[in-house]
Amino acid sequence: MMLSRVAERMYWFGRYIERAENTARLLNVNTNLMLDLPKVKFIWNSLIDITGSQQAFAARFQVEDERNVVKFLLDDPSGSIKHSIEMARENVRTTREIMPNETWEKVNELYMYVPENIASGLRRTGRHQFLKDVMRSCQEITGYLAGSMSANEAYNFIKIGRNLERADMTTRIIDVGVLNLTIDENSEIKEYENILWNNVLRSSTAYQMYRQHVKDRVNGEDVCDFMINDPAFPRSVTHCLKEVQSCFETLPNPDHPLRTLAHTQRMIAGSDVISLLNEGGLHQYIDEIQEDLADIHEQLVQNWFRHDSAVLPAAADAG
Amino acid sequence: MKLNYKNTAKTFDELFTQAGRARPGLSELSNFLKKESLVSLNQRQSAAEMMIRTMGITFTVYSQGENIDREWPFDIIPRTILKKEWERVQEGLVQRLTALNCFINDVYNDRKIIKDKVVPAALLDSSTNFREECVGITPQFGVWAHICGSDLIRDADGTMYVLEDNLRVPSGVSYMLENRNISKRVLPELFERYNIQPMDNYPTQLFDTLSSISPYPADFPEVAVLTPGIFNSAYFEHSFLAQRMGAELVEGSDLVVGDDDCVYMKTVGGLSRVDVIYRRIDDLFLDPEVFLKESALGVKGLMRAWSKGKVGLANAPGAGVADDKVVYTYVPEMIKYYLGEDPILPNVPSYKCEDKTQRQHVLQNLENLVVKPANESGGYGMYIGPRENKRTTAEMKRRIKANPRNYIAQPIINLSTVPTLCDNAIEPRHVDLRPFILQSDRSFVTAGGLTRVALVKGSLVVNSSQGGGSKDTWIIEEKNP
16 A cells, blocks of 8 residues: 555656646647747737746746747746656655656656756747657656556556646636637637637647547537547546546545545536537636636545545554 | 776785786786777766766765755776685675674673673763663564675775774665666676676565564565655665665655554555564654654654564664774674684774773874774764874864773775776776675675775775765676686
8 A cells, every 4th residue: 555645746746747748738839829820919828827827927027928938838947847847856756666767767867858958949949849859758758657557556646647637737728718719709819710729629639639520620619528528538628537537446445536526527517518618608617627626636635645534443453 | 998007006906916917817807998998988987877867876965055966976997806705705794793783682681791891881881872772672583783884995915804884774785786787788798708796686685684573574574664755865775775675665754653552654545554664764863752852754652663572673773882983893802702703804903092002002193093983974073194284183182082982093094996987097096895784584795885986096085975986896706717
């Protein structure tokens, strides 16, 4: 049975690696988008919104332009790719005995790679390669884990972290898409609507799978529905929660977290995303999902990491 | 490359004789060094350093109030010892640790060695590592020090001496194992040509030793490594050993002692019993109930659990009583007293300042001696005669006179040298050697140990925090002639 402290570090490791990868993808996709839409200005500030770093950003920068936003997301001490990787590494460094060696070596390599190459990530010419390297390394780490780590408790906690982080990121990406496109019916943005929804899909690597699954042209209704409700796409909220559920079920005493999770799953299953979008209620709905994700996080922390009162009966048994 | 290797008559070189020829059985290595180009050797050195970086082999130094994680310094040219010589050293180390364990058990129980006047009673009364709380306890097999790291040095005439026995929380074994991994990758051809004794069975041996002191030896014991945490300079090693043994790496806050006096760890499924703890924190931090009250590293009630036999602790609390520079000077007498044998490995000749005649000699010859405080480790508080000045010498004299029990003095031993890759040349550098000895109902000695090397020319300081590096150590079985 694994230590609560170690389990917590595994969980955060999963979250931070996922966060690093997602941030890299967001930056990459949006740098590409800039090339198509050089006149549109809102793109960079929306990245700050998606990552929820408005405060931290405002403390360092005044203008939300490409240079500042990219700099912030690459090497800010609290909200950047560099930070996520440092935190991921710190979490493995303190639990090295749990992980396959290759994973640690890969994390360590990435940790050294980022500061050495961050300068080229700041320039548009080198950015694509830099971000691609980061994404690929994160994928490799996930791959090593899948290929060489037993599906034990530690692995399940990593997976829970990864999937909660993913679900959270997906909701943020949709939210920003929705906000940008519903601010003003008549704004110039409308003419780019199709490109922007494409962008939402690409930010979650969902473009290809969406095209295979949804026959119609890319449109807001189907994109939102796909990214929240598709049961099979690995970054859809529904799929992520299903993964979390299956991990919870393998862990000891999962009742409380499972109940909280089921509540969210029922809420999502019973909602009609398309009419919410058309009636303007989607933003609020996504807020609710995000609050629920925070509840699930809180519940699992209490249940498995800080369960000092809950362990007393088990102590009596063991004695 | 052409070797222009200058070893002097004042030191013993581990690879070359005075005449510049390879020592018997070691010509493969010297031929290799002669044949290889400097470029190739430097490439191999870089490959080794790259491995150290990616594998994250680090040690922590404290500097200006900060912890800095540094990469482990390693030199690719190995230190070599023939198996025949090493087997004798192994016997000597086991003999020594057996006697030391007899001594520790004796001083906490019958104190026969004192009653028989082999060792003065005053020695224990003034020992800072004697733990009153351990009196009357006999751990499993009467063994207190399960893991020992002894430092060996070789004098100019080739004699191997024991410089000290580290019985508290000796470290370095993980670096020994990692050094071997690295040299296997960067010098594969030599491993083909030589018969080099493998050393990677250490974690298994350690696990077996720890398992053997479980209160429930019949069950599959739950073993945990207790670390002070990530900021400790040896954290890398704690994590490494836990991983290699498949044991839990725990911090004090992960453990709790129950009303039944058993030790439990806090797991995701509730509390789970721990049978053996390999503790890597000092005695005084082990249990705030008994020792330092403000210690946040330890576990409340751990001493209670141990003294009632509910958990095995390695090394046992109080084992450090024999890790004292003055007690060290009595080890040859202990071997004779407890085992009735002659010591196989000699001590470095040592003067006890508590003895009047010896003290006089020390005070008169301070410039040519090394003076060590009884209870420091890592070279702290050491006085090295030839390097000191009038002021420090006068200060040392004053200290010895004020507290003679706290000091021993030794002649300066010119540590042996090993060829080392230094900026574009192979030069002799001074080394020591720390093998690791395990003991419970059985004994085990590593095949070789951690060779530490002073990378600065002429320096005798091998500590990694002070410019020291490390080498792989090869115990070589000679081929049949």
